[in-house]
Structure formats: C-alpha cells, structure tokens
Amino acid sequence: MAGHMRVREAGPAREHRSRLRFGGMAETNRMRRMGRDLTFRLGLLLAAALLAASCCSPRIESFSAEPHYVLPGEPTTVSWKAVGHVALAAKPTLADIGKVEAAGSRTFHVGTDTTFTLHVTRCGKEVFARQAVYVVKNGEKRTVVIRTEPEATGGLLAAQDLPEQAWGDLQVAEVKNLCDRELEIRHAGRVFRMARGASSAALHGTPVAGRWELRAELLPGEVVGDPAHAPPDRLWVQLTVMR
DSSP states (O other), X not given: OOOOOOOOOOHHHHHHHHHHHHHHHHHHHHHHHHHHHHHHHHHHHHHHHHHHHHHTSOEEEEEEEEOSEEOTTOEEEXXXXXXXXXXXXXXXXXXXXXXXXXXXXXXXXXXXXXXEEEEEEETTEEEEEEEEEEEOOTTOEEEEEEEEXXXXXXSEEEEEEEOHHHHTTOEEEEEEEOSSSOEEEEETTEEEEEOTTOEEOTTTTOBSSEEEEEEEOXXXXXXXXXXXXXXXSEEXXXXXXXX
16 A cells, blocks of 8 residues: 655755745845835925925915995005015006015005905915905995895895995995895894885995895795795895995
8 A cells, every 4th residue: 555755854954945934024024114114205205395395385374455445535454464575566556566575564545446466476486366445436336245045934034244344434325125025124223124126214324334134035936945936045235325
C-alpha cells in the first residue's frame, strides 16, 4: 500500500522562507507608511496653497450708503471696510473720490440718483461692490412692494420693516392702495382700511421707516396652495413722501 511521503524542509530552508515572508510584510508596511506620509504632506501643501491664496485675495468686509433715500442736496454717508488697495467711485462723478484708506467713511451731498462703487485690488485680483442712493423730491411717489404669506384666519399678510438707515427721516404724506382688493394697513401705531385704488392721508406725518403690515382677504376662487387659483404673492402701496 502506497503511502504519502512528507518532506520536511531543513532548518536553513525554513528560516529563509520565513525571512522572505516577513520581509515582504515589512516592505508592504513601509510602503503603506510612505503612502500615508505622502498624503499628509500633499494635504499640508494644499492647505498652505489655499491659505496663501485667501490671504492674498482682496476682500470687502462691509460697504454701505445711509440713507438710501434723500432730498436733493441732502447728505448721505458712505462707509466701507476692505482688505487690499481701495478706490471709491461715483456715477455721476463727485468730488472727494478716488483712492481711499482701507476702512473709513465719507459724506456726500447728492442732487441726483447716484451709484457708489467700491473697488478693491490685491495680488492682481479685484472685487467690487455697489450702493445706490436715490434722490426724491417733496411730493414724489415711491412704490412699496411686500411679499405675502397666508394667515391662519384665511387671509393674506404682507409685513416688512423699512429700515431707517435706508429711508432716513422721510415722512409719509399720502398712501395709495395699488392692489385689486381692499387693504387693512398698520403702521406707526395707526390702523385703517382702504378700498382698492383709494388714497388716504391717514398716515400723514408718520415716518416712512418702520414696520408695515398689509392685510387682505382672499377673493372668490382664490385658494392658498393651488397654483391654478393662487392669490397674489405680493401687495403694493404707493407712498407720497415729504420732509
């Protein structure tokens, strides 16, 4: 009966094989460490490059013109803060513009609608921002449009705060309902209703700035949430302004 013969490796042969096996594992681990080190170094280089790019980029941190609405010849103050080489421009052009400090403010008296532009350059890159100032006259009309949202009672509410920084101390002379429905208007502690197309002096002498709330009922056939029969998403009033 034939048997199977097992050949045992001599001690030196086994040792050589073991060395080859453990040597291969060591080489694999070394390559893995090298790969991790390379990935880490590439990550550091990328982070450094991004940091250098961001540090060398121009930046506008703030830019404003207040108020946005003025009477002819009245002042508006332009303020800014930026990183880089800064220049201020105006259209139509005004005195006291051009290269300016990185942070500061200047007051201008404008007689017509004016757009201010802040240019900031650094490391061959440029960014800019614009602010508009509108000149209004006593008795001039301005339209205020406010987005609506449904009320729990089933009607529409359009509410917005008109900032004093934008409107200054302009006052309301008259308000006109530009909607196709009756409005309830709340402003400056006063509440009144207006038929569609009607005008009212109920807010005469109140500041334009402040909280405005316009409420309206749904018209027959209008359904909130139904695109085919949706109510308007905005309500409009026209303000006659004065000092």
